[in-house]
Amino acid sequence: MKKVKTISKVISALAISSLLLSACSTGNKTSTKPAAKVDASAFPLKMKNDNKSIQGGILKYGLISDTAFEGKLNANFFESSPDSDVLQFFDEQLLGTDENYMYDQSGAATYELSNDNKTITIKIKDNVNWSNGDPVTAEDLEYTYLVVGNKDYTSVRYDSLMQQVVGMADYHAGKTDKISGIKIIDPKTISITFTQANPSLLTGLNTNPMPKKYLANVPIAKLVSSDQIRKHPIGFGPFKIKNIVPGESVEFVANKDYWKGAPKLDGVLLKVVNPTVATASLENGNLDVADFPAEQIDKARSLKNIEILGKVDLAYDYIGFKLGHYDAKKELNVMDNPKFQDKRVREAMAYAIDTKEIGDKMYRGLRFAANTVIPPSFPKYWDKDVKGFTKDVNKAKKLLDEAGYKDTNGDGFREDPNGKPFVINFLAKSGSDIAQPLAQLYIQSWIAIGLNAQLVDGRLAEMNSFYDRVEKDDPKVDVFAGAWGTGSDPDPSGLWSKDAMFNYQRWTNAENDTLLQEGTSPKAFDSKYRVDVYNKWQQLIHDEVPMxxxxxxxxxxxxxKRVKGWDLTNGKNYLPDVSLTSENPVK
Known part of the structure; x- marks a missing residue:
């Protein structure tokens, strides 16, 4: 019996090693020597092109995804990054931001904050119009709050800040058809009053208006599936939609009446491109702009016709545990799944993984080990002193032993404390050349500490199916590999509060509730106080290991290299200034 266990562990170690090596292969050539890390910090933020711009032209943009975009083309309904990619060209929020993601006066509206920091007054500029010619009005922004706060709204923007609007609780409960804290001062001016001062007013306030007149005949419950959102959406951004092939491509034309002036391009052609051909599409000129997977970095760096831009993203990858379910009626997460309630099991699974090696070898340094759930793209709030989890197989095994998970039948896998089989059903999504080896590496890492882990249904899930199963708390899913784009507001409540739909772990914790409230309390206008709160919160997440x-x-x-003006600088509204310097792509 002992031989089975020993052989199993040896195979696991060899499998992990071979998976790392196979993930380091380039194209069809597989190397047994891992390629060197890339110094991604050396990539510039801005496109360098001093050539003279041509008049107009069509920019070809690659939406890199192995699946169709969902088509929830409104800022108050989208839930996936592909839809966000589409939205950036034809819609925007009213308030602009600076390089620290703080609202400033550079956008389509200006604002004033009251002396008590509870009321924000937003004034929309006179020349801001929807792409159908209707003016963007104060009622359009009020309509956003009426939609998102309504019981019939089924998406995820009804967050803690939204709930703090004066009168929102009564409106959400159906006691009134108005929100008392929202006042229309004139057709272009609106004030919103909150129950308490909250520093996220200056970073996370929803200033994405919805065209009330255009959507007037659609019931709130049917908005997300309506043609006005899916097939013929309108915005007030630099481009407007000419044609959509659902899930596949979008043809944009310049919005000549854009509030900042007509964009320099005649239009943009966005098309969904599989990640496996991202760099090939850049090489042959089929795309002017595209993100590309980390495993294609060598190919991308070899291309003479492109410039590579880069920055640390507002995002992190994670392994999440399904600890319960979301109660839609109560609008609360309920932590009632006993399978991973013992945090020592969660800790053991964390210590089994070598995230540094994954980042260095699989992603060539374009991804790097995370220590906490606030990324370093928030330098003020990211706590570099949280230790994170580094691979320690002995510690992982000891934790499982202490928790009572032992191999009682000699099959090489641990049973639970009651002697019953303990199987981990792991959900991972497809999307790149290394998706499969990465998922297998996680599985083999857990097998190496005696845990019987396997892919749900024996295969990777495509993105839309993956998130559908995670959101609906599919009972087949125990653990899942996800990723979050955090947005520009440092407040993590939208992902972590007890009532957040995006809290996919369904983790609840009294100290978590307290710290999240303190982080958005009036005291948190003191930056030092807020940093201290979020440091404590990050340590709590590390200690409790819900993910x-x-x-x-x-x-x-x-x-x-024919593109001019592409710019990744934080807070910069650069799309209207993008131009081309030749009729045809540089090849």
Whole structure:
């Protein structure tokens, strides 16, 4: 019996090694020597192109995804990054931001904050119009709050800040048809009053208006599936939609009446491109701009016709545990799944993984080991002193022993404390050349400490199916590998509060509730106080392990050398200024 266990462990170690090596292969050539890390910090933020711009032209943009975009093309309904990619061209929020993601006066509206920091007054500029010609009004922003706060709204923007609007609780409960804290001062001016001062007013306030007149005949419950959102959405951004092939491509034309002036391009052609051909599409000029997977970095760096831009992204990868379910009626997460309630099991699974080696070898340094769930793209709030989890197989095994998970039948896998089989059903999504070896590496890492882990249904899930199963708390899913784009507001409540739909772990904790409230309390206008709160919160997440933060990432973009003005600088509204310097792509 002991031989079975020993052989199993040896095979696991060899499998992990071979998976790392196979993930380091380039194209069809497989090397037994891992390629060197890339110094991603050396990538510039801005496109360098001093050539003279041509008049107009069509930019070809690659939405890199192995699946169709969902088509929830409104800022108050989208839930996936592909839809966000589409939205950036034709819609925007009213308030602009500076390089620290703080609202400033550079956007389509200006604002004033009251002396008590409870009321924000937003004034929309006179020349801001929807792409159908209707003016963007104060009622359009009020309509956003009426939609998102309504019981019939089924998406995820009804967050803690939204709930703090005066009168929102009564409106959400159906006691009134108005929100008392929202006042229309004139057709272009609106004030919103909150129950308490909250520093996220200056970073996380929803200033994404919805075209009330255009959507007037659609019931709130049917908005997300309506043609006005899916097939013929309108915005007030630099481009407007000419044609959509659902899930596949979008043709944009310049919005000549854009509030900042007509964009320099005639239009943009966005098309979904599989990650496996991202760099090939850049090489042959089929795309002017595209993100590309980390495993294609060598190919991308060899191309003479593109510039690579990069920065640390507002994102992190993670392994999440399904600890319960979301109660839609009560609008609360309920932590009632006993399978992973013992945090020592969660800790053991974290210590089994070598995230540094994954980042260095699989992602060539374009992703790097995460220590906490606030990424370093928030330098003020990221706590570098949280130790994170580094691979320690002996510690992992000891934790499982202490928790009573032992191999009682000699099959090489641990049973639970009651002697019953303990199987971990792991959900991972497809999307790149290394998706399969990465998922297998996680599985083999857990097998190496005696845990019987396997892929749900024996295969990877495509993105839309993956998130559908995670959101609906599919009972087949025990553990899942996800990723979050955090947005520009440092407040993590939207992902972690007890009532957050995005709290996919369904983790609840009294100290978590307290710290999240303190982080958005009036005291948190004191930056030092807020930093201290979020440091404590990050340590709590590490200690309780509702998820394992695995990797931070660099956003890397390949840009054809005929493109001018592409800019990754934080807070910069650069799309209207993008131009081309030749009729045809540089090849």
């Amino acid at each position: 394992i933060p695995t990797l931070y990432r660099y956003a890397t973009v390949g840009v054809n």
